[in-house]
Amino acid sequence: MSPRIRGLATCRAWLQAHPQASDAALALLVLAVGLPQLYLEEVPRHLSREFASTDMRHLLLVVALTMSLTFRRTRPLLTLCAVLVGEALIVAANYPPTVPELVAFLLAVYSVAAFRGLAVGALGGVLALIGLNLYMVAFPENMGLLSYLTNNALGIGVWALGRNLRLRRAYFTELEDRAARLERARGTDARAARVExxxxxxxxxxxxxxxxxxxxxxxxxxxxxxxxxxxxxxxxxxxxxxxxxxxxxxxxxxxxxxxxxxxxxxxxxGELAPQPGLGDLGELLDHVRDTGLSVQLWIEGEARTPSPGVDVAAFRLIQEALTNTLKHAGPQARAWVRLHYTDQDLTVEIEDDGRGTATIMADNGDRPGHGLVGMYERVALYGGELRIGPRVGGGFGVRARFPLQA
CATH class of the missing domain: 1.20.5 (Single alpha-helices involved in coiled-coils or other helix-helix interfaces)
Structure with a gap:
C-alpha cells in the first residue's frame, strides 16, 4: 500500500471515529461554496425592493445556521430546530435566500430521519414540512401550486431517503450480529467436538x-x-x-x-481388550463391502508394526473416512484404501469417486462436521499430517501421514 493511500485510509478512519469533526468539515465546505453568493450574485430587480441588503448580521446568521450541522449526527433534532430558527430569523429580517440555507435544511431533514428512531424522525419531518411551507408563504413572490408541490416533494423525498438508509443500516448491522453469533456458536461447537x-x-x-x-x-x-x-x-x-x-x-x-x-x-x-488396529482392517473392509460399497485395498512397501496408538488412529481414520463415503458419496461410488510404508512413516489414503464436496460436510451422528474434527485431532495427536478435500476428476480424498514410532 502506497503512503498516499495509507494516509487517506488513516484520515478516513479518524473522521469515522470523530463524527462531529467530519460534520464540522462538511459545514465549512458548504460555507466555502455558498458564501460567495452573498456578495457575487445579485438579487433580481423585481425582488430587490423586497429584500434587505446583505450585511454582517446576515452573514453571521448564515454561518451560525450552517455550522449547526456540526451536531447533525449526535443531536439531529436539535440541529433541525436550529436551522428552522435561523431560517425564521432570516425571513423576518427580509434577507434574500442563499445556497447554504437550502443545503443545511436538506441535510438536517435527512439527518433526523437517518440517525433517530421513527417517532423522533417523524416529529422532525413534520416540523420540517411546517417550516418549509411557512417559508414559502412568507416569500415575497407568489410561488404557485407547482412550486409548493415540488418543494414539499423534495423535503419528503429527502426524509424518506434518510429513513431508508437507517433501515438498511439496521438490517446490515443485524446481519453482522447474526454472523458473529453463528461464528461464536460454530467455534463453541468445534471446541465441544474437539473435547469429545x-x-x-x-x-x-x-x-x-x-x-x-x-x-x-x-x-x-x-x-x-x-x-x-x-x-x-x-x-x-x-x-x-x-x-x-x-x-x-x-x-x-x-x-x-x-x-x-x-x-x-x-x-x-472391555478395558482389558485392546482397541482395533490395522490388523483388523480386513474385517472392516468386508463389513463395508457387505453394505454394497466396492472397496479395494493396496499395501505398498514393507509392512511394519506402528506404535499401538498410531495403529488405533490409522484404523479409526480409515473407518471414519469409509463411513463418510457410505453416507455421502452415493450408491454407485467406489472407494480405494492405500497403505504406504516407509522406514519412518505410514501414509494412509482413502479415496472415492462419489459426490466429492458433499463429503466435506460429513457428520458424526447428529453433530455435523464432528467426523472431520476427529480426524484432525487423531492425526495431530501423533505429530502427523492430514489433507482432506475433493479429488481431481471427481470424488473425495483423505490422506494422512503418521510417524511409525510416535
Whole structure:
C-alpha cells in the first residue's frame, strides 16, 4: 500500500471515529461554496425592493445556521430546530435566500430521519414540512401550486431517503450480529467436538495402556514363579515386561492433559481388550463391502508394526473416512484404501469417486462436521499430517501421514 493511500485510509478512519469533526468539515465546505453568493450574485430587480441588503448580521446568521450541522449526527433534532430558527430569523429580517440555507435544511431533514428512531424522525419531518411551507408563504413572490408541490416533494423525498438508509443500516448491522453469533456458536461447537474427540481418544489409549499393564502383570507373575527353576525363561519374561512397559509409558504420555470422561456402562467391561488396529482392517473392509460399497485395498512397501496408538488412529481414520463415503458419496461410488510404508512413516489414503464436496460436510451422528474434527485431532495427536478435500476428476480424498514410532 502506497503512503498516499495509507494516509487517506488513516484520515478516513479518524473522521469515522470523530463524527462531529467530519460534520464540522462538511459545514465549512458548504460555507466555502455558498458564501460567495452573498456578495457575487445579485438579487433580481423585481425582488430587490423586497429584500434587505446583505450585511454582517446576515452573514453571521448564515454561518451560525450552517455550522449547526456540526451536531447533525449526535443531536439531529436539535440541529433541525436550529436551522428552522435561523431560517425564521432570516425571513423576518427580509434577507434574500442563499445556497447554504437550502443545503443545511436538506441535510438536517435527512439527518433526523437517518440517525433517530421513527417517532423522533417523524416529529422532525413534520416540523420540517411546517417550516418549509411557512417559508414559502412568507416569500415575497407568489410561488404557485407547482412550486409548493415540488418543494414539499423534495423535503419528503429527502426524509424518506434518510429513513431508508437507517433501515438498511439496521438490517446490515443485524446481519453482522447474526454472523458473529453463528461464528461464536460454530467455534463453541468445534471446541465441544474437539473435547469429545480427545476424550474418546483418551479412552482408547487408556484401553491400550490397560492391556499392556495387564500383560506386564501376567509376565511379572510368571517370572516370579519360574525365577528359581528356569532363569532363562524369567529373563525373557523380564525383557517382555521392559518392552511392553516402554510402550505403555509412551502411550500414557499422550493421555496426560487430555480430558478423561466416564465411560459408558456397556463399554466399562472391555478395558482389558485392546482397541482395533490395522490388523483388523480386513474385517472392516468386508463389513463395508457387505453394505454394497466396492472397496479395494493396496499395501505398498514393507509392512511394519506402528506404535499401538498410531495403529488405533490409522484404523479409526480409515473407518471414519469409509463411513463418510457410505453416507455421502452415493450408491454407485467406489472407494480405494492405500497403505504406504516407509522406514519412518505410514501414509494412509482413502479415496472415492462419489459426490466429492458433499463429503466435506460429513457428520458424526447428529453433530455435523464432528467426523472431520476427529480426524484432525487423531492425526495431530501423533505429530502427523492430514489433507482432506475433493479429488481431481471427481470424488473425495483423505490422506494422512503418521510417524511409525510416535
Amino acid at each position: 474427540e480427545r476424550s474418546r481418544i483418551a479412552r482408547e489409549l487408556h484401553d491400550v495402556v490397560a492391556h499392556h499393564v495387564s500383560v506386564m502383570t501376567v509376565q511379572a507373575g510368571a517370572a516370579r514363579r519360574i525365577m528359581d527353576k528356569h532363569p532363562a525363561g524369567a529373563r525373557e519374561a523380564m525383557s517382555t515386561i521392559e518392552e511392553v512397559g516402554r510402550t505403555a509409558l509412551s502411550e500414557m504420555r499422550r493421555i496426560v492433559g487430555v480430558l478423561r470422561t466416564e465411560r459408558d456402562p456397556e463399554t466399562a467391561g
